[in-house]
Amino acid sequence: MSILVIAEHDDASLKPATLNAVAAAAKVGGDIHVLVAGLDAQPAAQAAAKVAGVSKVLLAADAAYAHQLPEDVAPLVVSLVKAVGYGHVLAPATSAGKNVAPRVAALLDVQAVSDITGVVSADTFERPIYAGSAIATVHSADAVKVVTVRATAFEAAAGEGGSATVESVAGVDASGLSSFVSAELAKSERPELTSARIVISGGRGMQSGDNFHLLEAVADKLGAAVGASRAAVDAGFVPNDYQVGQTGKIVAPDLYIAVGISGAIQHLAGMKDSKVIVAINKDEEAPIFQVADYGLVTDLFEAVPALASAL
Amino acid sequence: MGTAVVSMQIKDPRYASLFNMGGAAVASRVSILERPPWPIEPTGANQMKVLVPVKRVVDYNVKIRVKADGAGVETANVKMSMNPFDEIAVEEAVRLKEGGKATEVIAVSVGPAQAQETLRTALAMGADRAILVQTDAETQPLAVAKLLKALVEKEGAQLVILGKQAIDDDCNQTGQMLAALLGWGQGTFASKVAPADGSVTVTREIDGGLETVSLTLPAVVTADLRLNEPRYASLPNIMKAKKKPLDIVAPDSLGIDMTPRLKTLKVAEPDKRKAGVRVSDVAALVEKLKIEAKVI
Ligand SMILES: Cc1cc2nc3c(=O)[nH]c(=O)nc-3n(C[C@H](O)[C@H](O)[C@H](O)COP(=O)(O)OP(=O)(O)OC[C@H]3O[C@@H](n4cnc5c(N)ncnc54)[C@H](O)[C@@H]3O)c2cc1C
Ligand SMILES: Cc1cc2nc3c(=O)[nH]c(=O)nc-3n(C[C@H](O)[C@H](O)[C@H](O)COP(=O)(O)OP(=O)(O)OC[C@H]3O[C@@H](n4cnc5c(N)ncnc54)[C@H](O)[C@@H]3O)c2cc1C
Numbered sequence: 001m002s003i004l005v006i007a008e009h010d011d012a013s014l015k016p017a018t019l020n021a022v023a024a025a026a027k028v029g030g031d032i033h034v035l036v037a038g039l040d041a042q043p044a045a046q047a048a049a050k051v052a053g054v055s056k057v058l059l060a061a062d063a064a065y066a067h068q069l070p071e072d073v074a075p076l077v078v079s080l081v082k083a084v085g086y087g088h089v090l091a092p093a094t095s096a097g098k099n100v101a102p103r104v105a106a107l108l109d110v111q112a113v114s115d116i117t118g119v120v121s122a123d124t125f126e127r128p129i130y131a132g133s134a135i136a137t138v139h140s141a142d143a144v145k146v147v148t149v150r151a152t153a154f155e156a157a158a159g160e161g162g163s164a165t166v167e168s169v170a171g172v173d174a175s176g177l178s179s180f181v182s183a184e185l186a187k188s189e190r191p192e193l194t195s196a197r198i199v200i201s202g203g204r205g206m207q208s209g210d211n212f213h214l215l216e217a218v219a220d221k222l223g224a225a226v227g228a229s230r231a232a233v234d235a236g237f238v239p240n241d242y243q244v245g246q247t248g249k250i251v252a253p254d255l256y257i258a259v260g261i262s263g264a265i266q267h268l269a270g271m272k273d274s275k276v277i278v279a280i281n282k283d284e285e286a287p288i289f290q291v292a293d294y295g296l297v298t299d300l301f302e303a304v305p306a307l308a309s310a311l
Numbered sequence: 312m313g314t315a316v317v318s319m320q321i322k323d324p325r326y327a328s329l330f331n332m333g334g335a336a337v338a339s340r341v342s343i344l345e346r347p348p349w350p351i352e353p354t355g356a357n358q359m360k361v362l363v364p365v366k367r368v369v370d371y372n373v374k375i376r377v378k379a380d381g382a383g384v385e386t387a388n389v390k391m392s393m394n395p396f397d398e399i400a401v402e403e404a405v406r407l408k409e410g411g412k413a414t415e416v417i418a419v420s421v422g423p424a425q426a427q428e429t430l431r432t433a434l435a436m437g438a439d440r441a442i443l444v445q446t447d448a449e450t451q452p453l454a455v456a457k458l459l460k461a462l463v464e465k466e467g468a469q470l471v472i473l474g475k476q477a478i479d480d481d482c483n484q485t486g487q488m489l490a491a492l493l494g495w496g497q498g499t500f501a502s503k504v505a506p507a508d509g510s511v512t513v514t515r516e517i518d519g520g521l522e523t524v525s526l527t528l529p530a531v532v533t534a535d536l537r538l539n540e541p542r543y544a545s546l547p548n549i550m551k552a553k554k555k556p557l558d559i560v561a562p563d564s565l566g567i568d569m570t571p572r573l574k575t576l577k578v579a580e581p582d583k584r585k586a587g588v589r590v591s592d593v594a595a596l597v598e599k600l601k602i603e604a605k606v607i
Pocket of ligand 1: 229231249262265281301
């Protein structure tokens with residue numbers, strides 16, 4: 001049976017998490033189709049057609065999908081599942097994928113499987129529960145498996161080398177249930193948090209938003225992304241899209257540097273699969289040191305500027 | 312003030328159940344008949360009833376232990392609390408009522424008898440009444456969403472505010488599923504909720520920043536961490552909560568089949584990280600990263 005992957009994109013380009021979802025689809029096994037629903041999404045569809053392993057791209061270009069609202073995208077996915085008979089629907093476990101996938105599942109009367117980190121077989125998956133304190137292996141007996149995929153758990157499919165066909169599909173009438181008002185999207189010269197090779201994050205110990213410049217100085221030298229703990233976001237030091245953790249972003253870079261972060265389980269849930277973890281904290285008892293490969297017990301206001309100049 | 316009140320409360324065993332004190336959970340006594348004629352204020356423009364589903368979960372401070380036989384995680388004798396996101400949902404609903412935008416706040420839980428404690432907490436925070444759909448069965452989001460749909464229809468609720476995710480299973484599904492089943496719009500991961508006539512504007516925390524959508528009412532909203540800061544219940548309100556109505560219904564009476572669709576085959580500990588080393592200073596750290604780890 002074939003698999004439908006819901007692409008994450010901004011019309012102009014495909015978001016990297018789509019490639020990880022395609023990789024998970026490859027593990028399930030079967031023909032992989034990618035749905036690109038948007039307004040002027042031709043470029044994203046072309047990019048999807050080049051992804052290794054994809055056999056067909058379905059392009060739904062319609063004003064109704066301009067902002068990819070779940071009220072409109074979910075019925076489209078359901079109509080495709082019914083028409084084509086997909087056995088699996090996969091989406092990246094991003095804020096967009098988590099928004100739409102459960103809606104699709106409910107319309108199909110199936111129980112979705114959230115945030116998988118492993119494919120055991122076509123109907124059995126691994127997923128973290130309790131902020132990653134345990135890994136559950138779950139079996140779905142539903143006719144269609146609706147699954148969101150944790151990007152960091154699957155090595156991205158190659159973005160080049162594929163040669164899928166692009167087919168236009170008709171849209172479904174707009175639901176009228178919701179409309180887009182506005183968006184405030186962070187613009188940054190730095191790499192995106194979830195796909196950066198190096199991440200440096202600050203916590204409550206940073207004391208203020210201004211002090212994040214200390215981290216940025218290191219980030220600039222390393223080409224790193226900057227993240228934060230929930231405490232730093234709640235305190236207003238940095239915007240919400242910086243939050244790493246159980247209820248923020250999940251990252252697994254080659255190098256994660258935690259600065260002034262105590263290492264609460266909810267924070268660890270978002271970064272403990274990083275290859276190398278560095279912790280800088282003045283409290284030698286801080287739990288972050290239990291997961292750190294390299295721990296530096298010192299005042300961050302001395303260590304971070306020193307790090308920036310040593311690089 | 313508030314803190315003193317709470318600590319006094321905790322020492323009094325009669326009210327321990329309200330605070331989910333852990334240990335053997337004691338179901339609080341509930342009389343379905345003990346229902347005062349709660350005044351439902353007549354209002355003009357806004358006749359909105361708000362339903363708030365609240366889930367009883369292992370407290371977020373508890374260190375989770377996987378059972379040796381791989382059947383699940385240890386939940387016996389651990390502290391249980393209201394899912395933190397649901398506290399935020401209750402707070403938001405109560406504020407809507409206080410602001411004259413809602414007429415009644417109904418807290419709902421699906422779960423075992425002990426979930427009454429969770430509902431009492433919601434009542435102490437200001438919900439008007441509560442409904443427990445009592446079941447000892449494993450609850451999965453699709454079945455919970457179906458039960459909630461039945462209650463929404465029975466109660467004529469116009470707005471449902473859920474938590475964005477329960478911190479035990481981390482599914483992040485129930486609100487979206489409920490919205491789909493009702494054919495309503497969904498404002499997930501909300502950091503701001505502003506109802507107006509016939510619609511509600513919701514600001515959502517998304518990966519790239521913030522997005523604002525407008526939903527036709529009735530609608531479903533799921534609460535993110537920064538929507539508000541939930542209040543602590545005061546002692547008088549905790550006392551009042553004991554008298555507020557709490558109805559208990561069976562899933563069957565709502566015509567919903569709770570049979571789980573997902574079967575958990577096993578639950579295992581995640582891979583542990585190897586213990587690391589302490590470095591003496593920044594120079595040593597940089598050297599390790601360059602020469603040993605080769606990541607910079
Ligand atoms: C439902 C729920 C969801 C949550 N989701 C998340 C999530 O997704 N992500 C997340 O991060 N948290 C999350 N949390 C919050 C989490 O429990 C912690 O409260 C939070 O991670 C703490 O952030 P912190 O480490 O920055 O702050 P703190 O715990 O206050 O730690 C600050 C650290 O800075 C150190 N420090 C202070 N000054 C200095 C200095 N000058 N030099 C060096 N070190 C210094 C201190 O020693 C301390 O260890 C969640 C909580 C709940 C209840
Ligand atoms: C390994 C494993 C073992 C399990 N064992 C048990 C068990 O022994 N007993 C058991 O009862 N369940 C068990 N479950 C089911 C589990 O506890 C969850 O209830 C279920 O998977 C729902 O997921 P969620 O709560 O993460 O949903 P989410 O979609 O993350 O929840 C979002 C929101 O929906 C609302 N909501 C969700 N559930 C309820 C509810 N029950 N009542 C009111 N509002 C709700 C809340 O507002 C919540 O914030 C088990 C699951 C697994 C994976």
